[in-house]
Amino acid sequence: MASHGIRDRVAIVGMGCTPFIENWSKGLDDLMIDAANDAYASAGVTKDDIDAYWFGTAQSAMSGIPLARALQLQNKPVTRVENYCATGSEALRQAAYAVASGAYDLVMVVGAEKVKDTGYQGLNAFPIANDGTARTLTAAAMFSMIVPAYGHKFGVDDDTMRSVLTHIAAKNHYNGARNSRAQFRKEISAEQIEKAPKMAGTLGVFDCAGVADGSAAAIVCRAEDAHKYTDKPIYVKALSFVAGNGSGLIDPAYDYTTFPEIAACAVDAYAQAGVTNAREQVAMAEVHDCFTPTELVLMEDLQFSERGTAWQDVLDGLFDLGGELPVNPDGGLKSFGHPVGASGLRMMFEAFLQLRGEAPEERTISSLAAGRKLALTHNLGGYPGEMVSFISLLGAELD
Amino acid sequence: MRGIISWGAYLPYRRLDRSQISAFIGQGGGRGTRTVASFDEDTTTMGVEAARLAMRGINPSTQPGPDTLIFGTALPAYADRSNATAIHAALRLAAGVAAFDMGSSVGSATAALRMGLTSGGSQLVVLSDMRTGLAGSADEAAGGDGASAFVLGDGDAVVAEYLGSASFTEEFLDRWRAPGEIRSKVWDDKFSEVTYVKAGRSAYASALAATGLEAGQVDLVAVAAPTARIGSALAGKLGAVKVVDDLTATVGATGAAQPGLVLANALEQAEPGQVIALVVCADGAEVIFLRATDALASFSPARSIETQLASGAPLAYGRFLSWRGMINVEPPRRPEPARPSGTAAFRSGDWKFGFVGSRDTTDGMVFMPPSRVSFDGTRTDEMEAAPMADVVGTIATFTVDRLAYSPSPPIVFAVVDFDGGGRLPIELTDTDADEVAIGGRVEMTFRRLFTADGIHNYFWKGKLIRG
Numbered sequence: 001m002a003s004h005g006i007r008d009r010v011a012i013v014g015m016g017c018t019p020f021i022e023n024w025s026k027g028l029d030d031l032m033i034d035a036a037n038d039a040y041a042s043a044g045v046t047k048d049d050i051d052a053y054w055f056g057t058a059q060s061a062m063s064g065i066p067l068a069r070a071l072q073l074q075n076k077p078v079t080r081v082e083n084y085c086a087t088g089s090e091a092l093r094q095a096a097y098a099v100a101s102g103a104y105d106l107v108m109v110v111g112a113e114k115v116k117d118t119g120y121q122g123l124n125a126f127p128i129a130n131d132g133t134a135r136t137l138t139a140a141a142m143f144s145m146i147v148p149a150y151g152h153k154f155g156v157d158d159d160t161m162r163s164v165l166t167h168i169a170a171k172n173h174y175n176g177a178r179n180s181r182a183q184f185r186k187e188i189s190a191e192q193i194e195k196a197p198k199m200a201g202t203l204g205v206f207d208c209a210g211v212a213d214g215s216a217a218a219i220v221c222r223a224e225d226a227h228k229y230t231d232k233p234i235y236v237k238a239l240s241f242v243a244g245n246g247s248g249l250i251d252p253a254y255d256y257t258t259f260p261e262i263a264a265c266a267v268d269a270y271a272q273a274g275v276t277n278a279r280e281q282v283a284m285a286e287v288h289d290c291f292t293p294t295e296l297v298l299m300e301d302l303q304f305s306e307r308g309t310a311w312q313d314v315l316d317g318l319f320d321l322g323g324e325l326p327v328n329p330d331g332g333l334k335s336f337g338h339p340v341g342a343s344g345l346r347m348m349f350e351a352f353l354q355l356r357g358e359a360p361e362e363r364t365i366s367s368l369a370a371g372r373k374l375a376l377t378h379n380l381g382g383y384p385g386e387m388v389s390f391i392s393l394l395g396a397e398l399d
Numbered sequence: 400m401r402g403i404i405s406w407g408a409y410l411p412y413r414r415l416d417r418s419q420i421s422a423f424i425g426q427g428g429g430r431g432t433r434t435v436a437s438f439d440e441d442t443t444t445m446g447v448e449a450a451r452l453a454m455r456g457i458n459p460s461t462q463p464g465p466d467t468l469i470f471g472t473a474l475p476a477y478a479d480r481s482n483a484t485a486i487h488a489a490l491r492l493a494a495g496v497a498a499f500d501m502g503s504s505v506g507s508a509t510a511a512l513r514m515g516l517t518s519g520g521s522q523l524v525v526l527s528d529m530r531t532g533l534a535g536s537a538d539e540a541a542g543g544d545g546a547s548a549f550v551l552g553d554g555d556a557v558v559a560e561y562l563g564s565a566s567f568t569e570e571f572l573d574r575w576r577a578p579g580e581i582r583s584k585v586w587d588d589k590f591s592e593v594t595y596v597k598a599g600r601s602a603y604a605s606a607l608a609a610t611g612l613e614a615g616q617v618d619l620v621a622v623a624a625p626t627a628r629i630g631s632a633l634a635g636k637l638g639a640v641k642v643v644d645d646l647t648a649t650v651g652a653t654g655a656a657q658p659g660l661v662l663a664n665a666l667e668q669a670e671p672g673q674v675i676a677l678v679v680c681a682d683g684a685e686v687i688f689l690r691a692t693d694a695l696a697s698f699s700p701a702r703s704i705e706t707q708l709a710s711g712a713p714l715a716y717g718r719f720l721s722w723r724g725m726i727n728v729e730p731p732r733r734p735e736p737a738r739p740s741g742t743a744a745f746r747s748g749d750w751k752f753g754f755v756g757s758r759d760t761t762d763g764m765v766f767m768p769p770s771r772v773s774f775d776g777t778r779t780d781e782m783e784a785a786p787m788a789d790v791v792g793t794i795a796t797f798t799v800d801r802l803a804y805s806p807s808p809p810i811v812f813a814v815v816d817f818d819g820g821g822r823l824p825i826e827l828t829d830t831d832a833d834e835v836a837i838g839g840r841v842e843m844t845f846r847r848l849f850t851a852d853g854i855h856n857y858f859w860k861g862k863l864i865r866g
Contacts, residue, residue, distance in 0.1 A: 120732055127734075141803060142824075198801060
């Protein structure tokens with residue numbers, strides 16, 4: 001299998017990101033318009049300069065028309081993209097390949113989701129006709145099954161597991177408290193986290209990502225053209241995607257302590273970017289912390305920690321804002337909520353800010369100054385045993 | 400020799416202590432307990448469970464399976480379409496095996512037993528019922544839920560030989576209910592008692608005459624009646640050596656299921672050679688005489704009534720009322736499930752109803768649901784059927800979902816690894832949140848997951864193996 005990647009062939013030259021909130025006053029169109037206009041301004045281009053659009057939304061709209069109508073695009077190609085919760089990332093991946101192919105010079109990616117118009121809690125997939133035998137658990141419940149499995153396999157007792165998950169939640173809320181675009185902008189104490197009502201398994205409210213409306217956008221061009229638009233382009237080092245085949249749901253060998261799709265995706269992404277030691281080389285990671293145990297396992301699948309040791313690294317503060325390898329410095333899904341089509345681009349927006357040195361001082365990471373050069377974004381969709389995985393690696397310098 | 404070849408009795412796991420009723424609602428109740436079908440059970444699913452137990456008692460290598468399935472209930476899950484076909488599918492009976500419903504009254508449903516015994520061929524008779532009533536009513540407290548099933552046929556495997564039967568048919572109004580209503584209304588209790596005792600004694604005398612037996616030659620008499628009082632009043636007048644417990648104190652009066660359950664209770668304690676009388680009071684009376692054969696000595700039911708009586712768990716009356724639709728409980732704020740697709744369900748019938756996965760003929764990998772393509776993706780359509788309904792498994796990991804939609808939240812859910820291969824993440828039922836643990840052992844049970852647009856969504860769940 002070949003995965004050649006497009007290292008240093010494509011650059012992100014502008015981005016926009018709305019606040020992610022329960023936005024009762026703005027609809028999908030408003031969110032997309034706001035994010036797109038921010039991105040145009042960021043790259044110093046106009047609507048007419050963009051050759052083609054990719055529109056990521058999981059279930060707020062269908063086809064390219066809603067974006068074309070909202071922005072009043074004039075005879076532009078617009079591709080609507082859906083790939084579970086990795087929808088926003090996938091939209092950027094497709095746009096980047098289109099640019100790399102030479103088909104277009106300058107393209108825009110818009111990810112958006114209007115979640116809070118359903119009246120229900122959490123995210124709810126629209127029903128596809130089926131035989132009635134598919135499980136109907138919430139995502140919280142599916143991911144909560146990691147907790148007993150991980151503790152059981154690696155000999156981590158229940159109290160310690162709780163402390164690890166609490167540390168992850170508190171860290172992400174600490175970071176989110178320093179981000180004006182975040183949905184939740186308060187630090188949350190360990191006591192608050194642990195006393196919160198239980199949602200599924202041992203997971204409480206603060207172990208779960210919130211639900212929010214939002215949109216984010218990126219403008220992409222070939223690397224050699226990047227400086228036409230900005231002095232600080234961000235180069236794509238790797239774009240990797242794996243769609244799981246659901247093997248974990250049927251294979252007793254799968255033990256719910258890892259996400260094999262993500263481990264495979266990481267191997268591919270690091271190969272594309274030439275990363276040989278992720279723990280040492282990656283400066284920051286925006287990862288899909290839909291639930292606290294998800295982030296724990298991701299630290300191992302992304303090769304930041306050895307198997308069975310991420311819980312210790314979490315407790316040691318390795319991934320804290322001031323740690324060697326800050327994870328979710330923007331606050332993550334935990335603080336932002338998860339407007340599905342937008343989240344992957346929101347992650348890239350934080351990498352864009354940090355790599356360009358534009359993050360506010362109170363959440364500027366120190367690992368870049370210490371010489372690390374790469375930002376990673378990781379976006380997943382689905383559940384343990386059956387998921388899609390996206391990983392990007394981004395850098396401010398050409399290799 | 401024609402008679403009963405095998406039987407199965409199914410009592411749902413939950414028990415309502417009748418003393419809770421008056422404490423809660425200020426009237427009704429009484430002493431003892433009644434069985435309660437779970438929120439995910441109906442007469443069809445309980446019928447499947449009883450029939451599975453009965454089918455375990457026959458040896459497929461020496462005995463032909465049934466040629467006809469007859470399902471009797473006074474509370475059918477569907478009208479206008481058969482319910483027996485769902486049982487037929489869950490048991491994976493051949494398409495050539497006929498499947499019919501009988502009902503929708505206790506008397507008509509239980510006639511399946513006599514008709515099977517007096518006809519030819521091999522029948523699987525399944526009797527199932529849920530007894531309903533308004534909160535605080537006599538029917539609510541005295542009723543019970545359960546199912547029984549009998550394999551009837553000819554030959555040396557018969558454990559109870561059919562000797563003869565008699566009827567006493569009478570039109571009188573002791574209880575009535577318009578189709579679709581949740582309760583029956585009753586006439587005067589004393590009138591019912593007097594009329595049933597007379598009908599029962601008449602039928603019993605006719606049956607004695609038909610078989611040439613004396614009253615004192617009947618070793619065990621089992622009476623199924625609308626109320627415990629009618630049953631005991633009649634049983635005491637029949638002159639049999641022993642009256643079998645009619646289960647009304649522990650299980651309740653289970654309507655169409657009851658004749659089968661009391662007969663099963665009699666068979667569990669009968670000795671070879673003993674004569675058993677079954678008396679059914681419903682719109683008159685039916686009496687059936689059987690004699691236990693030598694084959695009974697070597698037969699043990701797959702799961703005895705005694706075992707099931709000992710293993711139930713209590714259910715709070717408030718939860719009972721919500722399961723029965725008598726009170727509405729706030730559901731989780733999540734979308735209710737969409738109706739299952741009739742065509743998709745038809746295509747996957749073996750999986751949905753029979754719980755049949757596929758097994759790779761090369762590497763033995765088991766797929767649930769079945770797959771056409773091998774685990775490594777290299778081969779297509781090299782699979783054989785992997786029936787998993789009777790395979791047990793072990794919990795690999797688990798959770799309790801307090802947010803997902805369920806008719807009775809929270810959902811207890813586990814990843815189950817089956818003995819001999821195969822994994823399925825699946826909901827557990829009859830299992831409390833604090834009982835589930837890694838390593839727990841699980842068996843499968845046929846349930847109704849939910850009903851949407853009037854379509855009952857039948858599929859399988861796991862439950863902890865107890866006892």
